[in-house]
Amino acid sequence: MHTVDQDNMSATFTVAVPAADVFAALADPRTHSAIDGTGWVREAVDPAPLSELGQVFRMDMYHPNHPDGDYRMANKIHVFEPERAIGWLPGMDKSGGHLAFGGWLWRYDLVPLGPSETEVTLTYDWSAVPQSIREHIQFPPFGPEHLSDSLRHLAELVRGG
Template sequence: MTTTDKQITVKRTVNASAHDIFDVLTRPDRHAALDGSGFVRSADHPQRITATGQTFTMNMTGEHMGGDYQTDNHVTAYHTNKLVAWQTSPTGTQPPGWEWLWELAPEGPDSTVVTLTYDWSKVTDKDVLRQVSFPMVTEDQLEESLANLAAAVSS
């Protein structure tokens, strides 16, 4: 695990193929079960992520937003069985710069090192930096997301 003042990265070896893990990560309808923060509730009209440039909407909840809200997630990276990433924003707005990156490194047919990075280094808007207390998700919550992913691909 690596923590800087603008990024948290956690890693875990998952006993599943990169293909099976990528299959779960690219299905927004599975994200609520993976989320270790408790913010993600469900996907709104979920469709599989298949390319950069796509946007998927998630139903969220959190006191930091006064209860229930939605986010648009703009896919910024997509490489089959290796990488998927997105920047999150309140629905209907452009992403202010925080990003989620899931990287997969196969260690054989049934073992993959999964790296999850929560990166807010591209947030430059001073109003956003005043309003949002980064990091909003802790290292422990990211570790929980990796544990949830491991459970999801083994079931």
């Protein structure tokens, strides 16, 4: 199931595993390339498990339309509720050790449907992206099928297949 709004989109999928297992996969940056539905996410630079609000984890990325092809995202955890929700703000490292965020976010919401089944909703929200960035990047940069693909990949990963 997809929902597309003016400045966000989401997809929902039910997976036959406990919410704790789903959350553990999402909180492990090493799994993010396997979950990604676009092929842009490459490898975790910071492989430590995600564990708290404000934590920053970096991911190596690739996009053919990026000026360098390969690039690195610095993601800041803005939602962290074990077994319920996790989300991050993608950004970039800037000079002087500062992080700059573009205004879009990723969020996974988990609803246990029993001891071994979880409804997962993935939301991509670009409502806070300023016009200066929208002039250079089209939003959303992918169709809603990316979210469904990501949720299917997540389900396969946590089911062990």
